[in-house]
Amino acid sequence: MNPSTNSGALAGVKVVDLSRVLGGPYCTQILADHGAEVIKLEPPDGDETRLWGVPVHRGASAYFTGINRNKKMLAADLRQDAGKALLLRLLQEADVLVHNFKTGTLEKWGLGYDEVLRQRFPRLIYCHVTGFGDTGPLGGLPGYDGAAQALGGNMSVNGDAASGPTRVGMPMVDMTTGMNAALAIAMALIERARSGLGQKIDVCLYDSAVMMLHPHAPNLLLVGEKPRLTGNAHPNISPYDSYRTGEGPIFLAVGNNGQFNKLCQLVGHPEIAANPDYATNVLRVTNREALKRDLEAAFAPFVAASLCEQLLRAGVPAGAVLDVEQVLAAPHTRHRQMVVEDGAYKALGIPIKFDRTPGGVRLLPAELGAHTREICAALGYSDAQIDEWVAAGVVIEAAAKG
Numbered sequence: 001m002n003p004s005t006n007s008g009a010l011a012g013v014k015v016v017d018l019s020r021v022l023g024g025p026y027c028t029q030i031l032a033d034h035g036a037e038v039i040k041l042e043p044p045d046g047d048e049t050r051l052w053g054v055p056v057h058r059g060a061s062a063y064f065t066g067i068n069r070n071k072k073m074l075a076a077d078l079r080q081d082a083g084k085a086l087l088l089r090l091l092q093e094a095d096v097l098v099h100n101f102k103t104g105t106l107e108k109w110g111l112g113y114d115e116v117l118r119q120r121f122p123r124l125i126y127c128h129v130t131g132f133g134d135t136g137p138l139g140g141l142p143g144y145d146g147a148a149q150a151l152g153g154n155m156s157v158n159g160d161a162a163s164g165p166t167r168v169g170m171p172m173v174d175m176t177t178g179m180n181a182a183l184a185i186a187m188a189l190i191e192r193a194r195s196g197l198g199q200k201i202d203v204c205l206y207d208s209a210v211m212m213l214h215p216h217a218p219n220l221l222l223v224g225e226k227p228r229l230t231g232n233a234h235p236n237i238s239p240y241d242s243y244r245t246g247e248g249p250i251f252l253a254v255g256n257n258g259q260f261n262k263l264c265q266l267v268g269h270p271e272i273a274a275n276p277d278y279a280t281n282v283l284r285v286t287n288r289e290a291l292k293r294d295l296e297a298a299f300a301p302f303v304a305a306s307l308c309e310q311l312l313r314a315g316v317p318a319g320a321v322l323d324v325e326q327v328l329a330a331p332h333t334r335h336r337q338m339v340v341e342d343g344a345y346k347a348l349g350i351p352i353k354f355d356r357t358p359g360g361v362r363l364l365p366a367e368l369g370a371h372t373r374e375i376c377a378a379l380g381y382s383d384a385q386i387d388e389w390v391a392a393g394v395v396i397e398a399a400a401k402g
Contacts, residue, residue, distance in 0.1 A: 006035050006360075007035070007356075007357055007358065007360075008033070008035020008036070008354075008358070008360065009034045009035060009354055009357040009359075010031055010034045010035040010036040011035035011036075011357075012035075012037075013031070013035070013036040013037065013095050013096065014036070014037045014095050014096070015028055015031055015032070015036050015037065015038045015039070015094065015096040015097075015098060016039050016041060016087070016090050016091060016096070016097050016098070017039065017040045017041065017071065017098050017099075018041050018098065018099035018100075018101065019098050019099055019100040020042070020047040020048060020049065020100065021047070021048065021049055021144075022067060022145070022171055022174040022178065023100060023129045023175075023178045023181065023205065024098050024099065024100040024129045024178065025040075025049075025067045025068055026174065026175055026179075027098060027129065027178040027181035027182045027185070028040070028098055028182075029067050029068060029069060029070065030178065030179065030182040031096070031182055031185065032363075033069070033070055033350045033360070034350075034352070034354075034359040035357070035359065036096075038071040038072070039071070039072050039074055039090065039371075040068065040071040040072065041074045041078075041087065041090070042073065042075045042076075042368060043075070043076075043078070044075055044076075044077050044393060044396050046075065046368040047068075049061060049063045049064040050064045052064065056344075057344060057364070057365060058365065058366060059367055059368075060365060064365065065345070065347065065365045068365045069345075069361055069363060069364060069365050070361060070362050070363050071363065071365075072370075072374070072375060073366045073367065073369060073370040073372070073398075074371060074372050074376075074395070075368050075369035075372055075396035075397075076372075076394060076395045076396070077393055077394055077395075078109055078111070079109065080392075080393075082389060082392070083395070084111060086379075086389075086394070088111075088120070089379050090379070091117065091120075091124060092121070094121075095123070095124070095125060095189065096124070096125045096127065096185055096189075097117070097124060097125070097126050097127065098127045098181065098185075099127075099128060100128070100129040100130060102130075102140065102142060103128075103130060103134045103139065113126045113128075113200050114200075118198075118200075121198070122198060123192060123197065123198045124198040125185055125188045125189065125192065125198045125199065125201065126198065126200045126201065127184065127185055127188075127200075127201040127203065128200065128201065128202055129177060129178075130143070130202070130203075130204045130205070131144070131147075131148065131204060131205050132204055132205070133202055133207065134202060138206065143204070143205045144174075144205075145172070145173045145174040145205065146167050146171075148174075148205035148206055148208070148209045149167050149168060149172070149173055149209060150165075150167075151206065151209070152173065152205075152206055152208075152209025152210050152212075152213075153209070153213050153216070153217075154168060154172070154173065154209050154213070155167055155168075156227065156229075157213070157228075157229065157230075158229075159229050159231070160229050160231035163229075165229070172212070173205050173209045173212075176209075176212060177203055177205050177208040180207075180208055180211075181201070181203040184201045184203055185201065188201060215236055216235065219235060219236070232251065233288060234253075236285065237253075237255060237281060237285065238254075238281065238284040238285045238288040239252045239254045239260070239263070239288070239291060239295060240253050240254060241288070242321060243296050243299055244296045244299065244300075245296075245299040245300070245303060246299070246301055246303060247302075247303040248303065248304030248320060248321065249304060249320075249321040250299070250307055250308055250320055250321065251318065251319045251320075252311075252316070253317040253318065253319075254316060254317065256281070257280070257281070259315065259316045259317070260273055260278070260284070261273045262311075262314050262315060262316050263311065263316050264298075266310060266311060266314050266316070267295075267299060267302065267307075269294075269298040272291075272294050278291055304320040304321070305320045307320075336349070337349045337350070338351070340361055342361065342364060345365075347361075366398070367398040368396060368398060369395070369396040369398045370398040372386075372395050372396060372397045372398070373386055373397055376389075376395065
């Protein structure tokens with residue numbers, strides 16, 4: 001890690017991050033990983049996810065630590081006039097503001113986009129991340145990932161008859177919303193280079209959840225096929241499911257006849273591919289249960305991990321079903337730098353690789369208010385002013401290390 005080195009694609013972009021929990025902070029970590037200068041402005045009691053688990057890094061939980069690197073940490077009370085003035089001073093030099101306050105909160109504090117910020121900072125890109133957007137029957141209401149998975153239809157297509165509708169085990173709606181927000185900000189920066197103007201971006205969990213209903217929504221909208229719970233099986237493709245082997249499960253993602261023929265040849269059962277009931281994908285979907293029985297019988301002599309590698313090298317998409325510990329220790333994970341370590345800090349890596357402007361880890365997640373004095377001083381405030389604000393609770397400084 002080298003804090004002084006920043007060759008990222010977004011170097012020079014300045015972001016003020018008022019967001020908490022996951023969607024907003026994940027968005028700003030993506031921007032920060034790729035060079036943006038991000039100042040995370042937290043309330044006096046901090047982002048609540050600092051306390052979501054046992055403290056593991058600089059007093060914060062693994063949850064917080066996993067999505068808040070490469071950010072300078074400022075803590076201030078925006079309910080106080082001096083806190084609002086500090087935010088406005090920050091925005092004088094900012095390109096982007098990201099927040100996920102409930103609709104109307106900044107307006108209540110006299111910091112609304114249409115009323116104040118657009119006029120004062122016409123180049124500012126203002127990204128509001130919410131549960132349901134600002135408008136509509138559910139507009140302005142709070143949302144979390146699990147509730148969005150439920151209301152957005154994701155749970156209805158995940159699980160099987162035994163489990164019933166099931167939440168996906170990762171916060172996929174929050175993460176996707178964060179990615180959508182980062183993409184939107186990048187697009188707005190490109191557009192601003194043409195127009196010279198910023199704009200408001202509205203990104204919400206609900207829209208992101210609905211967006212992920214492919215292929216179930218097209219099947220319903222265009223074919224009239226009502227989605228149903230199919231477990232691991234794909235509604236449109238077969239064999240595309242998890243299968244038992246002699247040792248461990250394997251997942252197949254066979255998308256065409258050529259791959260299906262290779263699969264059957266490799267496991268020594270070309271007669272399966274020759275079966276007229278499996279001659280096309282449509283027939284394989286229709287007869288998926290019989291096909292699954294035939295394939296699992298053919299896989300009985302194999303170990304999932306070795307069969308997976310054989311299939312991949314033959315051009316057949318497949319994956320042994322690994323747990324998180326196995327994935328993090330896998331040689332390919334390490335080769336792709338998808339685990340980064342710096343002393344006690346361990347986290348997931350950066351999935352986007354640029355050849356000329358690579359992202360990187362420059363700052364480790366820090367304590368609440370760790371950079372408060374540094375940031376305020378850089379804005380021109382004196383030590384005496386900062387001391388006065390600390391005493392009045394306008395800003396919070398991290399406790400000095402003794």
